[in-house]
Amino acid sequence: MDHVAQDGILQQESATALYFDGASSRRRVVRLVFGDALGISEDGAAPALWTYDDIRQVDSPAGVLRVSCLSAPALARLEIRDAALSAELTSRCARLGENRLDGRAVGKIVGWSLAAVASIVMVVLFAIPLAADRLAPLVPQAFERRIGEASEVQIKAIFGNQVCDRPAGQAAYVKLLGKLREAAGLDDTDVQSSVLSTEVPNAFALPGGKVYMFSGLLTKAENPDEIAGVLAHELGHLKHHDNMRGLIYNGGTSFLIGLLFGDVTGSSALIFASRSLVTASYSREAEQNADTVTIDVMHKLGRSPKPMGELLYRVTGKEGGRNLSILAGHPLTEDRLHRMSAEDHPASGPPLLTPEEWTALKAICGPAAVAKPRK
């Protein structure tokens, strides 16, 4: 049962303990002498003296009291396996348990953690959006274009690299884009745009001024104003540097949230959820601002923004109730249609394209694209 007894060295079992002096791994059976300080003596050698107030408990298995001493070598250990002797030593050492993480220490950890969380939330909600808004316009055009080129290569790899440029259609497209660009107050060098042949009905702007219109959206459009509204929306993104802002914002938040909180309690999915919540609200705001540009530009040209809302509605259908609206990166299509309809004035300017130009634009990818109307 007891090591000490097995060793057979000792008669007075109650006063013996195991001692490791921290300089070697030798297991010493020692006698404890309770004087002014704790005396630890081994076979008549000069005893080590441990001041009671310096003695601290360290980890040990159940049934063993293991202590160290602040004024002794750091790894010197005394092990007592006898309950009475343990009690004797415990009663003399007032500060035995000071090593342990007590309730107050845990409370401190919790308090500081909450403070850290609050500060991170503040940074994510206020500081990063502010930084993104201020920094995005300062990013040099050349750098922005580089980022744009990088994503352009990827996008062409995904959607195919088929640029539509039948001359008549291209001329109409350039004319339409030119009018919108001027009305939006952007320079000629700011914008390059082309039509990509893919059935996906979409359009987007890349950092550095690249705007892509997918032929799928042309197929669904019924008049030039619909396409003009969408293009004006994308120009709005360029004007507000939304890509750079989004990049800085997304990069900042995911970096902060992800790296600081690490992957604990399997909460990475939770982090992902909360991050998409804040970034979605941020991008909804950007979309709304781009819609504002559409409204301004169309009014300036004497046309109505309403057709764009109608085109979007035709593409997406009613969105409310289908997904979680606060997770959506765009405002709901019906809300956008509603807003565009409210801004609907009777046309005061000339049509943006002649009927012939409109037909040519719809056929920019070849006649097949027109001949294949899709539901």
Next chain:
Amino acid sequence: MGRRDEFVRLVTRGAALELVTAGFYRFWLATDIRRHLWANTLIDGDAAEYTGRGRELLIGFLFALAILVPIYLVYFWIGIEVERFKEFASFPLILAFYAFGQFAIYRARRYRLTRTVWRGVRFWMDGSGWAYSWRAVLWGFFVVLTLGLALPWREAALERYKMRHSYYGDLQGDFTAKPSEFFKRAWGYWVAMPFALILFPLFPFVYAHFKATEWRWWLSGIRFGDVRVESTLPRNAFTGLYWKVIGWYMLASFALGIYFAVCAGVASLFTGGFAQSAGPDAIVKSVLFLVTTVIGYLALMLALNVVIRVYLLRDLWVTVLQHVQVHDIGAAANVAARGDLATALGEGFADGLDVAGF
């Protein structure tokens, strides 16, 4: 081995505190778990001791963060530059992070080892994290090229490097297990794995058997001077543990399903259907829905964390210890103390890169 209920209480309380502190408590929880396991691991009648502290891990993590931030920015910038020339050309950069992760694993092991004390003498480690890292990367390539068949050789080579740079006082470590031995015992699992992946209920059996084989081979190769370790772990030693975890997982998921059903029912009682109105009302509803989802999900994750730590950390370790014999321990009876403490920076990197062990 220490009391199981004590460990269960420790990890349950730790999981709750992790939740309250948004994860910051993980440094102290990892420390508490190690302290419990170390203090209850007895070698030749004397228990080991873990002397690391949560505060050290936190500081190591903060330093690692300060170093990782610029690295992430450079990584981002290089990624953009190379993507301009060829799509998805930035993929090799992932390799750089893998190498960095291996470096972190080595340095984290060094921290843990220098906090491990037995009979008043600490273990310690030298060698270079980068030397280990490039070995790990090259062997990793080789393992991929051979579809995993070279795994025993990789493990033996890396373990040899780690153990030959590990010391107990002035006693140098070594690793003598033969990779061919591991291959002989484990090639069957390599053959069985594709079938196990298709016939899913087989998978835990195959995996648990493989793990037990690996542990046994690994432990039997460990040397410190003349001290030898031998393991007689049976192949089926872990099977029950893995099935218990799966059982708890299914039970918890089932409970979560019921919870969601009840929540949805209550919600529709209040509002008469979920998907009807739009506008601010819909937003309030989706916020409610999100909050209940998050609560349920968190509870599930916390419960599973407790289950995994109890079965796959503590119980697994207890099982391993029950089948270990240490021979010629007399060689460690009078070892002189040597070696310095390592910083927790490696643990910080491992945490920041998500390659942390326990």
